[in-house]
Amino acid sequence: MRVGTPKEIKNHEYRVGLTPESVRELVEHGHEVQVERSAGLGIGATDEHYREAGAQLVDSAEQLFAECDMVVKVKEPQAVERAMLREGQILYTYLHLAPDPEQTADLVKSGAICIAYETVTGKGGLPLLKPMSQVAGRMSIQAGATALEKAHGGRGVLLGGVPGVSPAKVAVIGGGVVGFNAAQMAAGLGADVTILDRDPDVLEKLGNYFEARAKTRFSNVANLAECVAEADLVIGAVLIPGAAAPKLVTRDMLSxxxxxAVLADVAIDQGGCFETSHPTTHDDPTYIVDGIVHYCVANMPGAVSRTSTYALNNVTLPHALRIADLGWKEAMRHDPDLAEGLNVWNGHITYEAVARDLGYAYKSVAEVLD
Structure with missing residues (x-):
């Protein structure tokens, strides 16, 4: 199979779909790999690194999309990239379709086979999403701490406080991978941390792990409202796989x-869990609504591109190899977890939550593979 990785073009997105080491693995399996020139510079991988790994360097994304059977990316394809997709071509990347009707319509129109990292399952979780959730959870505390500084519109509060002055109060909504990593970072800095979740088992695990370093509360309307009102920093860390995030913090609650105070919405890729959230960029990461600072950067891990790319390739490469070796249909027949990643096929939506949220007819993966 001919596999290609273009240079990412989203604002301040420095990650890359394949590292030179991943390219070498694909080449060893007998596949041809194309890499757009300078695609890896954001992680310190030069064109020569890719050439030594066996890649063929191409001058443009247009050439790569035109010639490759499978395109491996990091972020969802931008409009100019979606226009280059063709029927039967495999797109393997993060998609986050539920809050993005425009992208979804373009992918349906393209006839491409679109496999979303974020809905591939495994061992009871989402293994291709997990490493980026770990990065984003940890980064949310760094970003939130900066946004709390007075010069950035915040309250002028230091997360950990100092002797004789109370630390900042941090409320983490959601106790999954993002929430756990955010709480871990905040507690490590000495903040007063409360984690909210609706799953008693999750709350028990978090309580056992953090002991006195963080508090846990059941996430009902009353507890959520109280914690948000008291917090200096609120981290939105909720996830419904493949579906739009619920709007848990309303505009009325801002008053x-x-x-x-700061709201950092790590769920923004899935539409955000604050009613007043809208995506921002690393160039212009925050805005203020009703006196509350919002941080809603949609590709947070792109800022730590080397760490993120290598962590991502560790989990995405095995599936890429399986798809390239067997073809996507046979790979999915052998691996039901990979089959959960199929979101769009030949003009049909094949992920139920996306179809439901965006009003498309749903075609099951079982029907596609039959």
Missing amino acids: TMKPG
């Missing part, structure tokens, strides 16, 4: 918060 109960301290002026200059």
